[in-house]
Amino acid sequence: MPTSSVTYTATPAEKAWQDHLLLNDFYGLLDATPRRTPMRELISTVLSHRTTHRDEELAYDRMLETFSDWEGVLQAPTAELAHAIRTTRWPDTQAPRIQEILRRIKAEQGAFTLDFLADWPVEQGLAWLTDMPGIGLKTASLVLLFNFQKPVLPVDTHVHRVAQRVGMIGPKVSTEKAHHVLLELLPKEADVLLNFHKHNYWLGQHICFFAKPDCPRCPLKGFCNYYLEHYGPADAAALAATPLQWQGEKLH
Numbered sequence: 001m002p003t004s005s006v007t008y009t010a011t012p013a014e015k016a017w018q019d020h021l022l023l024n025d026f027y028g029l030l031d032a033t034p035r036r037t038p039m040r041e042l043i044s045t046v047l048s049h050r051t052t053h054r055d056e057e058l059a060y061d062r063m064l065e066t067f068s069d070w071e072g073v074l075q076a077p078t079a080e081l082a083h084a085i086r087t088t089r090w091p092d093t094q095a096p097r098i099q100e101i102l103r104r105i106k107a108e109q110g111a112f113t114l115d116f117l118a119d120w121p122v123e124q125g126l127a128w129l130t131d132m133p134g135i136g137l138k139t140a141s142l143v144l145l146f147n148f149q150k151p152v153l154p155v156d157t158h159v160h161r162v163a164q165r166v167g168m169i170g171p172k173v174s175t176e177k178a179h180h181v182l183l184e185l186l187p188k189e190a191d192v193l194l195n196f197h198k199h200n201y202w203l204g205q206h207i208c209f210f211a212k213p214d215c216p217r218c219p220l221k222g223f224c225n226y227y228l229e230h231y232g233p234a235d236a237a238a239l240a241a242t243p244l245q246w247q248g249e250k251l252h
């Protein structure tokens, strides 16, 4: 299995890089080809708030099947839009937000497009996106990284939890602040940042659980503060028992 030369006295930057290398081996390296159009990434991320991937996709598909296109979604009675996206956690809140986002994009750009963000500096793009209702730093960073390969790092609750337990960030660093703190630890390269985000997101979802992390299955145990506190130093037997690669359900 991939082993770590990093000790428990490693710096946060050393831990972040070792995390990146080990999880590349564990989950496989992802390429930075956008998985969705920018508009879809933006609206799907709004729909995904506290909602499973399956229910988010269901809501997105129903919305466009019902109203045909973005103009149809914008013009739809808000209650009917809320009904179409009812598999999301808060449809009555998300429906007017989505319509306001669409209204502003159309009013400012003359069309339902985010392609202009490719030419904007990162800070300007982040400021423009986070000025929209319901769009925070995480969603804005996802769109800029995934669709435009900008050097930003989205940090959600899973990435935040893993980073704190491993010791890449301190216990008092908020999720919002972690966007900046973790970014400073990593190369400003979109492919590195995308892999770091997705891999740690998956680790948080399927191994480093909130209530009871499944540390024996975790490739980061060799330099994780939480592991050290709860199990002691990871010895050769514990490291050798770690699966080489992810063997669970399909990840997305």
Ligand code: SF4
Residues within 6 Å of the ligand: 162, 165, 166, 207, 208, 209, 213, 214, 215, 218, 219, 220, 221, 224, 225, 226, 227
């Ligand atoms: S060793 Fe345990 S606490 Fe540390 S990152 Fe892995 S699962 Fe989380």
